[in-house]
Amino acid sequence: INMLAMICVRSCAAVMGCRAATCVRSVHSFSGITVAQIDEEVAKLLELKARLGGDDGKHQFVLKTAKGTRDYNPKQMAIREKVFNTIISCFKRHGAETIDTPVFELKETLTGKYGEDSKLIYDLKDQGGELLSLRYDLTVPFARYLAMNKITNIKRYHIAKVYRRDNPAMTRGRYREFYQCDFDIAGQYDAMIPDAECLKIVYEILHELDLGDFRIKVNDRRILDGMFAVCGVPDDKFRTICSTVDKLDKMSWEDVKKEMVNEKGLSEQAADQIGEYVSMQGGMDLAEHLLQDQKMSQSKQACAGLSDIKLLFSYLQLFQVTDKVVFDLSLARGLDYYTGVIYEAVLTQAGVASVTTEAQNGAPGSTEESVSVGSVAGGGRYDGLVGMFDPKGRKVPCVGVSIGIERIFSIMEQKAEVSAEKVRTTEVQVMVASAQKNLLEERLKLTAELWNAGIKAEVMYKKNPKLLSQLQHCEESGIPLVAILGEQELKDGVVKLRVVATREEVSHTVDIHTAPHLRTI
């Protein structure tokens, strides 16, 4: 098949006028060819075309970014910078260092860490040498880094892009390339203290970003597993039932129950018992209540988890964040590597719901208000992950949180669009302009002096720009001051300094070292 297809590619390439479609049709007439093979041959053809060049240098290929990815324009970058600064300030306030790891890892480093989601990993083509994959999150590379460098305690943040071959939903801030902002504490410490700090950090960041009201749901993998055990879920079904419970933020309990019973083969009775528990929400009181619960208290695991939840809440009280934290037994989180406390933050204001709900383009009458607006942060404890990388299996307990920055960007962008305030994309303080012709040299010289003095300055790259176009540029890009050169001013040894907003003008001596207005802006 491959040979035949290759011949087809060659013959097509030979006939310059041939369009890819013709070629595909002829391939299609052979039996037993798969769609993937056709795609491959089409791609080869297109590549050949590109190499041959189009007719008279014009190119026919599609001008786009890869599926599920996007460019950031200067306005988006300005918003991104602001959000990052808020988050990084918080991480630094909590004493975190930062590290960076490569965008790709050995394929085997990622193998067996993500359960069913492994199919979403991007692999690199085998071009000889090592088999590589793009990172799927920052947690596994972090664990690899700790094991590789034999680091037993560190508090670090890492902000970088990760890659998932998921179905993108870009209007809701879901991409195939997206940023993660992770903060993790690794080390053998006393129970729940670092865990409480992670929640404090989520609280501070969401509060400072001013995205509206939010809730932080908390649960514990041990409570979930204990609950499954006492409800009669067979051991080998814990994980799969757990991932069904995880869908409760998007599906009704009825549908979740159906999946458990019909698809996963759980008994109706077990499902109903789970249903009772996962409807429970509360605080420290709920943890105390469940420690007395006849059934739940039979599980040692569950009791350990519940005691830790109690302890966690006592620290959260000291950190003054209990008003937003809720112990929620329906919180499951998909990833395999969590071993203890897990948490997830959601925005609860209706204002942002329309940006992020699934129901956005749904049928009329869909229950939009009941749909979760999506998580903006999540994390938990993963005490076993580093040990998976250590040759001797030595464990390094870890707890961390990941800020869902892309959703936050989407919300901030929407806010910026709605608001009347203009987003500046540069920080230029002064534009060096001229009112007359033939003053390019003087403009360049003054601009260089400003740069040398550390002042952010711009000059138009034209020999004789019109004053109006120079002033227009200032208004468009929000430059507050214009230094205007004219022949009279040059004779007098001054520049006219104009405030763009008020059109106020003052004369200053040209020596910028004595021009206080320029130096203090």
Added chain:
Amino acid sequence: INMLAMICVRSCAAVMGCRAATCVRSVHSFSGITVAQIDEEVAKLLELKARLGGDDGKHQFVLKTAKGTRDYNPKQMAIREKVFNTIISCFKRHGAETIDTPVFELKETLTGKYGEDSKLIYDLKDQGGELLSLRYDLTVPFARYLAMNKITNIKRYHIAKVYRRDNPAMTRGRYREFYQCDFDIAGQYDAMIPDAECLKIVYEILHELDLGDFRIKVNDRRILDGMFAVCGVPDDKFRTICSTVDKLDKMSWEDVKKEMVNEKGLSEQAADQIGEYVSMQGGMDLAEHLLQDQKMSQSKQACAGLSDIKLLFSYLQLFQVTDKVVFDLSLARGLDYYTGVIYEAVLTQAGVASVTTEAQNGAPGSTEESVSVGSVAGGGRYDGLVGMFDPKGRKVPCVGVSIGIERIFSIMEQKAEVSAEKVRTTEVQVMVASAQKNLLEERLKLTAELWNAGIKAEVMYKKNPKLLSQLQHCEESGIPLVAILGEQELKDGVVKLRVVATREEVSHTVDIHTAPHLRTI
């Protein structure tokens, strides 16, 4: 062969105890197998092993980053942050906006842009859908971005990682994953003004980073092409001869000439004439001299380039940077897309030569001092690239510069190691400690108050840490202050504030809003 190897892989995988080496030996006994094939089969074997899991959860896979890549530890990140801040400040001072593009592009976007270097592009595996490649530089994605969004003028910087399947030489700061810091000006402007600003930026950055003395070499593609024409190089050999000239910074003229004559089939006479020109260095005077040169002046292209070099130098004088800029006819630069002025900055101090020269581990007596220390910045004008992406071939003239940040990191890291000064990896201002047992709650409460007041504070994650270990942590990580809680202090409503360096102690009331020392540090 492939079938045999596959059988070998399968049989090896079946016998769990089998080590990869045994398998490789058995493959080796077949004739006609290449090393690349063996590597491939070994990689498959290792992947299989990883999938099967090791014995009792211990994993045998290699703990490493992919070839040619590295992690950045917190110390390296602190240095990186400092360098980035210097560079970004400069870009912002010159009024640049910033954009970001995805790490991978459609494969066809990169096709035909890099000449011979295309073989170094990383492709992603075809997992269905579009064929993708990791970006090779930031210039081609920038051109794609401009064409796609129909942007005709912008001044932007972009700092991001790019990927090349090159032979890594990591001790000299050459990686397969590395940062580029690009500044580009796109738009139809008057000649040489934006070009001069790019050189001014290189000058400012290298000056501020304080890496020692440097030179910025300048040339023009049109001068090179004109020179080749008047020296009798056939048209179709311009590019290949140009890439040989490009090796003059690493090879002697004799070797370059040999390559031209023996490998590229150039006449000895033509090579000698080129040899005369490429030995020339100077400033505006040299450009004037060559405009009068009997041979060179026959080429219209060369004359256009030489006139522009003259104009460029006049602007560089206004920018006060001519002391470091030299017009050098041997500068060629490899990339296909340059159309006008090109430039490259090199460090000239012997102090850094040992870090970056090829001769580092060379034979005794190798002429180390004559070897270039490598470029730390480079760029040029590429007026045709955006047009390659535009469906109607509309051109957007561009000029830009790329800062070779990895070499700069290497040098800065070496400097930091040599210097006695300790690099701090966090910015923590105060550690909340206790002198007695059972004060965890009080420590957590005070720490939260400090965080809420915007103060960078840390607390140990232990119920009862020893005072000594708390103080030691401060000394190790350079935290300047400790707030020490004790029972007496709590009774008195104060905290003891200790300056770590001098061991000086003062008492302060616990209400941090009235504790000026804490608020002003």
